[in-house]
Amino acid sequence: MDIQIPDDVLTKVKGKVIVLTGGAQGIGGTLVKMAYTAGAHLFVGDWDVEKGEALAASLRADKDASANGGSVTFQRVDVTDYKSQLALFEAAITAHGHIDTAVPFAAAGEPRGFFEPDALTVESLQTEPTAIRDRLELNVLSVVYFCRIALAYMRNPDPEDAQRAADAKAPMPRSIVLISSLAGIGENPGVPVYNTSKHAIMGLLRSFAPYTPVRYNVRVNAMCPSATNTRMIDSITGAWVAAGLPLNEPEHVAQFILLCAVDEQRNGNAIYISGGKGVDVEEGYLQTMPQWMGQQHTTELAATRVFSGLGDGWV
Numbered sequence: 495m496d497i498q499i500p501d502d503v504l505t506k507v508k509g510k511v512i513v514l515t516g517g518a519q520g521i522g523g524t525l526v527k528m529a530y531t532a533g534a535h536l537f538v539g540d541w542d543v544e545k546g547e548a549l550a551a552s553l554r555a556d557k558d559a560s561a562n563g564g565s566v567t568f569q570r571v572d573v574t575d576y577k578s579q580l581a582l583f584e585a586a587i588t589a590h591g592h593i594d595t596a597v598p599f600a601a602a603g604e605p606r607g608f609f610e611p612d613a614l615t616v617e618s619l620q621t622e623p624t625a626i627r628d629r630l631e632l633n634v635l636s637v638v639y640f641c642r643i644a645l646a647y648m649r650n651p652d653p654e655d656a657q658r659a660a661d662a663k664a665p666m667p668r669s670i671v672l673i674s675s676l677a678g679i680g681e682n683p684g685v686p687v688y689n690t691s692k693h694a695i696m697g698l699l700r701s702f703a704p705y706t707p708v709r710y711n712v713r714v715n716a717m718c719p720s721a722t723n724t725r726m727i728d729s730i731t732g733a734w735v736a737a738g739l740p741l742n743e744p745e746h747v748a749q750f751i752l753l754c755a756v757d758e759q760r761n762g763n764a765i766y767i768s769g770g771k772g773v774d775v776e777e778g779y780l781q782t783m784p785q786w787m788g789q790q791h792t793t794e795l796a797a798t799r800v801f802s803g804l805g806d807g808w809v
């Protein structure tokens with residue numbers, strides 16, 4: 495069932511402290527504009543300093559956009575540099591004492607020249623394909639680090655209070671919104687490293703969703719956008735549209751992220767967004783399990799989850 499965006503989402507964004515990487519342009523840049531205009535306080539990290547500073551300056555100079563009291567701080571961040579991600583969070587904590595929402599946008603597409611038949615020869619194996627490792631570091635490892643830093647700053651300091659609040663289903667204002675993709679839901683032949691990266695983000699969502707609300711009072715949701723009109727997909731946008739396939743605008747994705755930021759009960763969603771419409775694929779995945787896995791396996795899997803609990807027994 496399509497998720498409807500309530501009219502009051504932007505009103506509720508006012509005053510929120512939002513930390514994000516990859517916010518100099520693209521979907522992240524659009525979210526910065528929307529949330530700033532709504533009156534949020536944004537801490538934006540990106541390694542494109544020129545674009546990031548230009549975006550921040552243009553917002554500050556725009557009287558209409560500034561009317562709701564928003565603020566924006568841009569910092570140079572290379573997400574593969576742990577300390578620079580940490581410094582972005584520290585800036586937000588120093589200024590506001592807390593963080594409401596954290597969104598790790600920064601990522602890049604497939605490193606080309608490794609799995610194409612012309613490139614993948616026995617001779618090519620003599621050179622370690624370090625660009626693959628670097629891309630996984632950017633798309634996966636930096637996101638895991640980002641989430642760990644975010645949880646430390648966003649957590650309810652008392653674990654017992656956190657558990658009581660979660661058991662009572664109390665509203666949870668703080669959340670992480672992960673950025674997966676259509677490529678996190680199914681197969682994408684030809685982009686194996688990107689496909690792997692975005693499936694990894696789904697692993698993070700599924701690991702965190704039952705865990706972080708109870709342990710830390712922090713919700714976690716994920717976006718799974720289909721093709722979205724940014725420079726990342728410049729090379730295919732024309733053909734995509736010509737084939738009659740629905741294209742998202744960055745605003746479409748940003749509004750679902752803001753919905754997850756302000757809906758204090760929403761947790762564990764993976765929102766597939768196509769042509770501006772969004773649906774939670776995790777709901778369907780869980781509900782239809784007996785159909786594609788069989789009832790016996792589903793029942794046994796449910797029992798393993800009860801046995802595993804919150805994973806305290808694993809360590």
Ligand SMILES: NC(=O)c1ccc[n+]([C@@H]2O[C@H](COP(=O)([O-])OP(=O)(O)OC[C@H]3O[C@@H](n4cnc5c(N)ncnc54)[C@H](O)[C@@H]3O)[C@@H](O)[C@H]2O)c1
Nearest residue numbers: 516520521540541542572573599600601675721722724726
């Ligand atoms: N555009 C799409 O069709 C689409 C679809 C699904 C998911 N996504 C995901 O959405 C997110 C945003 O993508 P986008 O389309 O806005 O791309 P984009 O290229 O427009 O923006 C990505 C931003 O990340 C920054 N960045 C890259 N490497 C960085 C690093 N090491 N440190 C700091 N910043 C870095 C870039 O400078 C850029 O500003 C990505 O996670 C992407 O995988 C995009």
